[in-house]
Amino acid sequence: TFAQDPATAGDNLVSRPASQPVETFSVNISSPSDAAIARMRKDLEFIASDALKGRDSGSEGIRMAADFIVNRYNEIGVRTDAFDGSPFQPFEIPGNLAPTGPENNRITFSSGDKRPTLKLGEDFVPLTLGSSEKFSGKLVFAGYGITAPELDYDDYADVPVEGNVVIVVRREPQQMDAGSKFNGTENTTHAFFRAKLGNARTHKAAAVLFVNDRQTAESDAGDILFRVDEAGTAPSAMQVPMLHVKRASIDPIIKEALGKDLAELEAEIDTDAKPRSAVVGAVTVEGQSDIARARVRVRNVIGVIDGVGDLAKEYVVVGAHYDHVGMGGRASFSGGLYEIHNGADDNGSGTVSLLEIARRLKEMNDAAPRRTVLLMSFTAEEKGLLGSERYVSYPRWPLEDTVAMLNLDMVGRLTNNNLELWGTGTGDTFSEMIGRLNEKYRFDLTIKPQGTGPSDHASFNAVGIPVFHFFTKLHGQYHRPSDDVELVNFEGMERIVSMVTDATNEIATSTRRPRYIGSTPRRRAVLGILLGSVNDGVAVSQVNADSPAEGAGMEPGDVIIQLDGKEVKTTQDLRQIMSAKSPGEEITVSVRRGEGDSAKTIDLELRLGTG
Known part of the structure; x- marks a missing residue:
């Protein structure tokens, strides 16, 4: 989840070309859910292993994760050729600051x-x-x-x-x-x-x-x-x-x-x-x-389950980001600790859940009519929803024919049977459908009707597409090295996968597409920063290149204490104030800079950007 506030790979899947099928594995099971749990556990033990070093966007570890996802799709029979024969939607994002080379250093x-x-x-x-x-x-x-x-x-x-x-x-x-x-x-x-x-x-x-x-x-x-x-x-x-x-x-x-x-x-x-x-x-x-900010090449991974009949040219997106925060540093909630952050829940859980949903959808009856299902693993969510925003800005399939988006982010820590579900108010059929499905799955649902929030569904909601966002809430291991596989509730995750599969299948086969009824879509106002928490304000952990914050002189390490004269003590305070702002609006951000006796308050004037 975008921060605002023992096993090995086994199959060695990443060593094979994406086009080469991988072996399946068998386990002793007593029920279909046992088989699903075994598959998800095995997949997550690789996705959240130290070998991938936290899956930071643009890293070798996330490249390995992308190849793993594609190999699983090939095993399942999901189509992986949507982008000129490739499953990858490539683009570039601002990278880290780095020396330009020995000739200039x-x-x-x-x-x-x-x-x-x-x-x-x-x-x-x-x-x-x-x-x-x-x-x-x-x-x-x-x-x-x-x-x-x-x-x-x-x-x-x-x-x-x-x-x-x-x-x-x-x-x-x-x-x-x-x-x-x-x-x-x-x-x-x-x-x-x-x-x-x-x-x-x-x-x-x-x-x-x-x-x-x-x-x-x-x-x-x-x-x-x-x-x-x-x-x-x-x-x-x-x-x-x-x-x-x-x-x-x-x-x-x-x-x-x-x-x-x-x-x-x-x-x-x-x-x-x-x-x-x-x-x-x-x-x-x-x-x-001589230090400059590099450009990093990153990739969304998209698989396709083709529809059938008259509905085949309409699309249902099921998505989950597959990046995490790598070695932590400023993105770590453990005081900037530089250590592998495996991100088993965030968002290894969503990544492997998407693979299991793909398997189940592929095994379902192909009787017409059926909409095409697009399986999207987004990169750079942790950098500010960049992967999903890239897709909706440069869609491979028409957005006007995209009927819904279902998002899974941090679905591996179901506690006290409580599942948080966002977006029920964005589609005219969504509340009734979820109520009916939950008669079967019996979650204690926390309903959030809005389609906004700090994950990839928000990018689709912003362009008028009905969304669901499934989430099992924050925990003490969030953005810390301790977010590991052994803490994941696989039984709870399997139940969420079953509900999302049923919801996806219902949307894909219904003759009536859901009508978007969310608030008038508008692009959100942004400062262009990543955040961390401190005791008495909101710390700036990263200032994005070419952002309003960078232009105003905001720096990593600054602590935001007021926004337009309103006190900011938590990330929730900041989100609430920003939710009432519009892109292009001029605001004053008061930050505390420095430590101890040398600390001073600085007022920064800036014009909000669009996110």
């Missing part, structure tokens, strides 16, 4: 006849916290890069910094000393990356070469380089390149010029909390940082 030192050059990705990495530009100057060791007059400490006091390149150590002096004037063993705001970069800019440094502190380098993790965006993203005003350099890559240069290596300099600072800043001999440095 370089560091070369000069001292006499020596010109050591560092290697991108091995010795250093540019950081998005800094700017992208060329730099040059003398090399200056600037300690921890701290100016703290209240603590009688200034790494910049006695060295020529303006126009030169500074080496800055992570964290603070005396970090292991409980009696340190730098708040004992706790960090002060001077330790923050943004504070160090801002201080370097204040002193007009040409660039910052950032190195891990001794304690970090000697820890189990070792002296590893940051990911390019790990230190955050700087506002445009902080025009100073910042590059993370391995200690081993810069230590020999410092040792030769100053007679001491980084560890010795840090130890001296720790003895008396006095700076040891110095010009690094006659060494000069020249380099460049």
